Amino acid sequence: MFKNSHKKISKCKQLRSLLESNELGFILEAHNGISASIVESAGFKGIWGSGLAMSAQFGVRDSNEASWTQVVDMLEFMSDATSIPILLDGDTGYGNFNNMRRLVVKLEQRDIAGVCIEDKQFPKTNSFIDGNKQPLADIDEFCGKIKAGKDSQSDDDFSIVARVEALIAGWGLNEALKRAEAYRQAGADGILIHSKLSRPDEILAFAKEWAGRSPLVIVPTKYYSTPTDAFRKAGINLVIWANHLIRSSVHEMEKTSRAIFDSESLADVEDKIASVDHIFQLQGADELSQAQDRYLVQKSDIHAVILAASRGSELRELTHDKPKAMISIGGKTLLGRLMDGLKKAGINKSTVIAGYKAEAINLLGIEKCINEDYEKGDELQTLICAEESFNDDMLILYSDLLFREYILRDLIETDGEVVIIVDSALDNPNITGSPDYAYCSKNDDRSPFMQDVTLTQLSSSADASEKKPSGYWIGMMRVRKQGREWIEAALEELKSAANFNELTLPDLLNHLIEQGKPIHVHYIDGHWLDVNSLDDIDRASDFTK
Numbered sequence: 001m002f003k004n005s006h007k008k009i010s011k012c013k014q015l016r017s018l019l020e021s022n023e024l025g026f027i028l029e030a031h032n033g034i035s036a037s038i039v040e041s042a043g044f045k046g047i048w049g050s051g052l053a054m055s056a057q058f059g060v061r062d063s064n065e066a067s068w069t070q071v072v073d074m075l076e077f078m079s080d081a082t083s084i085p086i087l088l089d090g091d092t093g094y095g096n097f098n099n100m101r102r103l104v105v106k107l108e109q110r111d112i113a114g115v116c117i118e119d120k121q122f123p124k125t126n127s128f129i130d131g132n133k134q135p136l137a138d139i140d141e142f143c144g145k146i147k148a149g150k151d152s153q154s155d156d157d158f159s160i161v162a163r164v165e166a167l168i169a170g171w172g173l174n175e176a177l178k179r180a181e182a183y184r185q186a187g188a189d190g191i192l193i194h195s196k197l198s199r200p201d202e203i204l205a206f207a208k209e210w211a212g213r214s215p216l217v218i219v220p221t222k223y224y225s226t227p228t229d230a231f232r233k234a235g236i237n238l239v240i241w242a243n244h245l246i247r248s249s250v251h252e253m254e255k256t257s258r259a260i261f262d263s264e265s266l267a268d269v270e271d272k273i274a275s276v277d278h279i280f281q282l283q284g285a286d287e288l289s290q291a292q293d294r295y296l297v298q299k300s301d302i303h304a305v306i307l308a309a310s311r312g313s314e315l316r317e318l319t320h321d322k323p324k325a326m327i328s329i330g331g332k333t334l335l336g337r338l339m340d341g342l343k344k345a346g347i348n349k350s351t352v353i354a355g356y357k358a359e360a361i362n363l364l365g366i367e368k369c370i371n372e373d374y375e376k377g378d379e380l381q382t383l384i385c386a387e388e389s390f391n392d393d394m395l396i397l398y399s400d401l402l403f404r405e406y407i408l409r410d411l412i413e414t415d416g417e418v419v420i421i422v423d424s425a426l427d428n429p430n431i432t433g434s435p436d437y438a439y440c441s442k443n444d445d446r447s448p449f450m451q452d453v454t455l456t457q458l459s460s461s462a463d464a465s466e467k468k469p470s471g472y473w474i475g476m477m478r479v480r481k482q483g484r485e486w487i488e489a490a491l492e493e494l495k496s497a498a499n500f501n502e503l504t505l506p507d508l509l510n511h512l513i514e515q516g517k518p519i520h521v522h523y524i525d526g527h528w529l530d531v532n533s534l535d536d537i538d539r540a541s542d543f544t545k
């Protein structure tokens with residue numbers, strides 16, 4: 001699509017030079033967008049918009065059964081899909097001089113480079129069906145149509161080719177020459193001389209007499225066995241291979257549909273037909289994906305890793321048959337709410353690490369991995385179960401969090417290889433139990449500007465340092481490429497520690513700090529809670545209202 005946006009020479013000019021070139025040129029039939037782009041890919045310098053083929057692909061006869069606007073609409077797809085010119089087989093011009101005028105205007109609007117009209121009467125039928133019974137147009141009337149078309153074009157290079165049907169209708173060479181000359185004088189940019197004989201004799205005789213008076217075009221459908229060099233020697237300018245893509249596709253479609261019907265399987269045909277990828281390629285899928293990179297707001301490629309292995313035993317019978325992540329708050333599970341929040345932030349890839357009653361975690365669209373030994377270990381032992389899902393851009397978070405949307409959005413926008421969210425509202429009434437106190441390089445100055453703050457320690461105690469804690473870690477961290485490498489290396493080291501099964505995410509972060517890795521802090525002021533106890537359930541319900 002839009003391949004022609006980089007065109008250098010106009011399609012009209014391209015067709016005109018094909019017609020006027022002394023070197024024999026070739027154009028091939030196409031009948032829709034995809035066949036047009038196949039013609040171009042094969043190397044052809046132009047396309048024949050065949051009336052027969054376009055009618056056939058609509059499943060109607062080549063007798064003006066498809067309306068001219070249906071033809072023009074199809075041409076638009078063909079033109080959009082290609083950068084080479086299209087010469088339309090415009091039948092008789094779909095009416096009189098007036099219809100011809102409107103046709104030319106509409107074709108130019110769709111970047112069609114030229115039209116060929118034949119000197120028969122509307123409605124015409126294909127030249128190979130009882131050709132000699134078909135009445136020819138009155139010469140003067142047809143010349144008027146050519147003139148009207150030429151007077152209507154706005155691009156000087158738009159071409160009108162006059163097709164002489166005298167040989168088809170059995171009128172002989174002289175009539176054909178007389179008509180061709182009249183059409184040339186009326187302004188036609190070329191003459192198409194058509195024949196239904198299996199030998200090229202009458203065409204070659206015509207070419208000899210014509211003697212290069214104006215560009216000469218032929219359609220060797222019936223005299224196809226003639227060596228092409230004979231056309232070259234006869235001084236013909238352009239050969240139209242008029243119907244070979246519709247015929248080859250019909251042939252293949254018949255074979256394929258028979259094979260699928262008979263075998264009730266696709267196994268035999270798969271290797272014999274175009275791959276789906278090839279269809280995508282012909283449709284210009286690559287161009288679209290490049291355009292998406294350029295124009296679309298980038299959807300995040302962040303992968304969320306969610307720890308959901310623990311039972312949450314303080315919640316007693318509520319977690320009898322399911323882990324804490326699956327308890328319902330205000331009609332929706334904690335994990336379901338979390339997934340919705342992630343989706344809203346554009347995060348569509350998640351791995352949930354389940355453990356206790358893993359089978360109860362049954363949400364659609366999540367990747368689940370299971371820590372079979374959840375009872376023997378703690379958070380890091382759970383986290384390593386998802387190591388294969390680690391990504392160069394990821395979130396690691398607990399499954400029992402409720403938070404306002406902006407918190408996740410802000411975390412996504414904050415720079416740093418490892419960034420954690422710290423709630424500086426130490427008086428946050430929603431936080432009970434044993435939170436993780438965050439000691440940071442600076443306290444929250446509550447300014448609207450982003451502060452450059454790093455974590456110095458996480459602790460379960462509020463007096464782990466001489467300084468007061470700066471807030472609570474809420475259990476959410478963002479990790480980028482290098483941060484991921486730090487975490488993977490730290491996990492590798494910690495795995496061999498005797499107490500690995502007791503280690504938690506705060507232990508991991510403290511380990512990184514000991515190694516001198518900066519853990520960036522993004523402050524918030526409340527607006528979240530986690531669910532640990534039965535008392536938290538009421539607070540959580542209020543929070544979701």
Ligand code: SPV
Pocket residue numbers: 050051052053062089126127128219221242243
């Ligand atoms: C067509 O392709 O529709 C033509 C050429 O008009 S022919 O079928 O040979 O008449």
Ligand code: MG
Pocket residue numbers: 050051052062089091126
């Ligand atoms: Mg035709």
